Amino acid sequence: TQLLEQSPQFLSIQEGENLTVYCNSSSVFSSLQWYRQEPGEGPVLLVTVVTGGEVKKLKRLTFQFGDARKDSSLHITAAQPGDTGLYLCAGPLPRYNTNAGKSTFGDGTTLTVKP
């Protein structure tokens, strides 16, 4: 069972458009991380959100953590071809599972931005 569900799975847009991708769970997370993975490379950490309702901005990227800490979203304004990649969300497994140090990853959203 996937703890983190990401949607949409695929997204193809034109340069300049705005988009939002989602990361949802029925479980509460102490934090969530967002990564971007370009073809042929390893994932690169973009941001960590920790507090319910928190909003973080990274240039044209806006990350929000849900009030209940069960979901998160990534909004990209005026997308550029350089934003193309796989966007992954991840979060630490609940402590009561004695999974100290382990995170679970969503399956990701593959974003293609066409010039």
Added chain:
Amino acid sequence: NAGVTQTPKFRILKIGQSMTLQCAQDMNHNYMYWYRQDPGMGLKLIYYSVGAGITDKGEVPNGYNVSRSTTEDFPLRLELAAPSQTSVYFCASSPGQGSYEQYFGPGTRLTVT
């Protein structure tokens, strides 16, 4: 600062062969991880370690083994390679102690034929 390094970058194995994927980090991170990523999919945890001498299984450990004799190195051993192990393998490290941010290596693309 090299971060997380992995070797080799590419490898083709025949069914039944064995090999070791190397991973090293120079950030003095306590936690290290091995993931596999199949085409169009996310990351599946194979094994992880919370410190030298301590390892534990992840979601998909069958067919793999690990060791962690030092903080820096975390090799992944494939015994009796099977076509189902064709995948891209990523090593990652994390500071631990409440930080779950992971830093990934560039990956090893393995094909078993």
